[in-house]
Amino acid sequence: xxxxxxxxxxxxxxxxxxxxxxxxxxxxxxxxxxxxxxxxxxxxxxxxxxxxxxxxxxxxxxxxxxxxxxxxxxxxxxxxxxxxxxxxxxxxxxxxxxxxxxxxxxxxxxxxxxxxxxxxxxxxxxxxxxxxxxxxxxxxxxxxxxxxxxxxxxxxxxxxxxxxxxxxxxxxxxxxxxxxxxxxxxxxxxxxxxxxxxxxxxxxxxxxxxxxxxxxxxxxxxxxxxxxxxxxxxxxxxxxxxxxxxxxxxxxxxxxxxxxxxxxxxxxxxxxxxxxxxxxxxxxxxxxxxxxxxxxxxxxxxxxxxxxxxxxxxxxxxxxxxxxxxxxxxxxxxxxxxxxxxxxxxxxxxxxxxxxxxxxxxxxxxxxxxxxxxxxxxxxxxxxxxxxxxxxxxxxxxxxxxxxxxxxxxxxxxxxxxxxxxxxxxxxxxxxxxxxxxxxxxxxxxxxxxxxxxxxxxxxxxxxxxxxxxxxxxx
RNA sequence: GGCCCCGUCGUCCAGUGGUCUAGGACGCCGGCCUUUCAAGCCGGAAACGCCAGUUCGAACCUGGUCGGGGCUGCCA
Numbered sequence: 001x002x003x004x005x006x007x008x009x010x011x012x013x014x015x016x017x018x019x020x021x022x023x024x025x026x027x028x029x030x031x032x033x034x035x036x037x038x039x040x041x042x043x044x045x046x047x048x049x050x051x052x053x054x055x056x057x058x059x060x061x062x063x064x065x066x067x068x069x070x071x072x073x074x075x076x077x078x079x080x081x082x083x084x085x086x087x088x089x090x091x092x093x094x095x096x097x098x099x100x101x102x103x104x105x106x107x108x109x110x111x112x113x114x115x116x117x118x119x120x121x122x123x124x125x126x127x128x129x130x131x132x133x134x135x136x137x138x139x140x141x142x143x144x145x146x147x148x149x150x151x152x153x154x155x156x157x158x159x160x161x162x163x164x165x166x167x168x169x170x171x172x173x174x175x176x177x178x179x180x181x182x183x184x185x186x187x188x189x190x191x192x193x194x195x196x197x198x199x200x201x202x203x204x205x206x207x208x209x210x211x212x213x214x215x216x217x218x219x220x221x222x223x224x225x226x227x228x229x230x231x232x233x234x235x236x237x238x239x240x241x242x243x244x245x246x247x248x249x250x251x252x253x254x255x256x257x258x259x260x261x262x263x264x265x266x267x268x269x270x271x272x273x274x275x276x277x278x279x280x281x282x283x284x285x286x287x288x289x290x291x292x293x294x295x296x297x298x299x300x301x302x303x304x305x306x307x308x309x310x311x312x313x314x315x316x317x318x319x320x321x322x323x324x325x326x327x328x329x330x331x332x333x334x335x336x337x338x339x340x341x342x343x344x345x346x347x348x349x350x351x352x353x354x355x356x357x358x359x360x361x362x363x364x365x366x367x368x369x370x371x372x373x374x375x376x377x378x379x380x381x382x383x384x385x386x387x388x389x390x391x392x393x394x395x396x397x398x399x400x401x402x403x404x405x406x407x408x409x410x411x412x413x414x415x416x417x418x419x420x421x422x423x424x425x426x427x428x429x430x431x432x433x434x435x436x437x438x439x440x441x442x443x444x445x446x447x448x449x450x451x452x453x454x455x456x457x458x459x460x461x462x463x464x465x466x467x468x469x470x471x472x473x474x475x
Numbered sequence: 476g477g478c479c480c481c482g483u484c485g486u487c488c489a490g491u492g493g494u495c496u497a498g499g500a501c502g503c504c505g506g507c508c509u510u511u512c513a514a515g516c517c518g519g520a521a522a523c524g525c526c527a528g529u530u531c532g533a534a535c536c537u538g539g540u541c542g543g544g545g546c547u548g549c550c551a
Contacts, residue, residue, distance in 0.1 A: 044550095045551075113548095163479085163480095170478090173548095174549050183551090207479065229480085231480090236486090238543070269487065271487090271488095277488080277499040277500075278489095279487080279500060297482095298481060303501070309502085312513085316514075357512060418510085429509090433510040436510090446512075448512095449510055450510085
């Protein structure tokens with residue numbers, strides 16, 4: 001049997017890292033087993049659905065490197081992969097259930113229902129014990145699925161093992177709302193049956209709903225899929241990851257300077273491991289090693305510290321040319337304009353030094369901006385701490401003279417000149433170099449000094465030091 | 476309350492009855508390197524929730540207990 005898996009994110013918001021992790025595991029499973037990966041859109045929440053979110057989902061998945069064999073396309077014909085296009089189908093299924101006596105109309109109002117729920121809870125019973133009616137009047141209202149009371153629902157979950165739910169713990173759930181829109185349970189299960197989904201791989205929050213889905217599939221005369229419930233992703237507070245934990249949308253990480261490979265790798269080790277203490281690996285390696293059986297049962301905390309570290313690892317591992325390509329948009333944004341060919345050349349010289357120390361692509365721009373701007377902004381704290389000190393003017397004045405007199409302005413000469421200065425003045429290297437750093441880069445944190453000076457060029461370096469001297473002189 | 480899931484360092488994983496005085500990674504602490512910041516290198520603190528049972532032997536098996544989480548909607 002060929003594996004067919006799917007994800008069905010809803011387009012009510014930006015795609016969440018939890019959903020992305022589900023998508024990733026489905027993709028890994030499909031690719032490992034030579035199966036089919038499908039992307040459906042669950043847009044049954046007509047009020048909150050938005051095409052813009054669909055675009056966000058598709059771009060996000062592509063960015064991560066996930067591809068799918070069937071499903072929605074950006075701006076393309078989503079066809080039958082959007083659930084809103086299949087409302088008729090769901091209604092037909094719901095009606096046929098009613099005709100067969102498997103479901104019924106329920107026109108009781110909410111107050112009545114709530115009252116029943118409260119009563120059930122007080123007695124320690126499941127609401128389903130009360131919200132159930134087998135000989136209903138055929139008026140309007142919602143359609144509920146009549147849960148058969150004669151047998152327990154059992155299934156074997158690939159990650160959790162044997163599961164058993166007593167039928168009285170499942171209430172007669174709504175499958176069609178009074179406005180004619182199907183609920184998640186109905187739409188999702190009908191799709192899974194219609195598209196021949198063999199494995200449903202999703203978050204553990206849906207574990208309790210699985211009996212409903214199995215019942216629905218059987219009612220359609222189909223064999224239920226095999227289920228695999230993934231451990232949930234938690235926030236630092238140990239609660240299900242949600243908006244209030246900060247950046248939970250995939251887009252936030254893309255825009256925050258993370259590499260897709262790093263995010264992919266990091267998400268992969270949340271609830272899964274290939275064993276042997278290996279945690280840095282490529283997508284190909286993950287595909288080759290993946291198995292649902294090795295998925296962990298424990299919830300995982302989304303640890304952004306480790307993601308950040310991993311991103312740094314990936315940045316440093318980039319081929320120089322690749323790094324240049326990826327850095328481009330970030331440099332452009334930080335400088336605020338397109339760079340000239342010559343400037344890109346300058347950047348490519350200093351780039352390896354920046355690559356070594358960046359953990360996020362967003363750090364690149366600020367580190368090299370000093371090379372491409374004429375009105376440098378001086379970081380106030382750095383200025384106060386390093387420049388506005390006794391005797392610094394004298395040092396800088398000397399620095400300017402020495403830099404100016406260098407014949408061949410390369411790293412070796414610059415280093416020799418500045419080291420000689422420190423030695424002759426009898427001061428430490430740090431004391432001599434820090435003022436220069438701040439003078440030419442505007443900050444006490446920068447790429448290595450000599451390389452920075454050479455990249456900036458002799459004339460501009462000297463000019464910057466003199467400029468600082470002027471400012472110092474005028475108080 | 477009810478149903479269900481989970482329980483190894485702060486965090487993510489390894490571990491499937493003896494090779495575990497429990498291994499790796501992030502983070503943290505200390506040191507080295509050093510012109511800043513990183514990176515790198517060296518070292519350190521840090522966990523099998525608890526109680527029974529099974530067994531010659533339990534992190535691994537069983538029961539209970541405690542703790543955490545999910546679900547309990549005309550959200551998904």
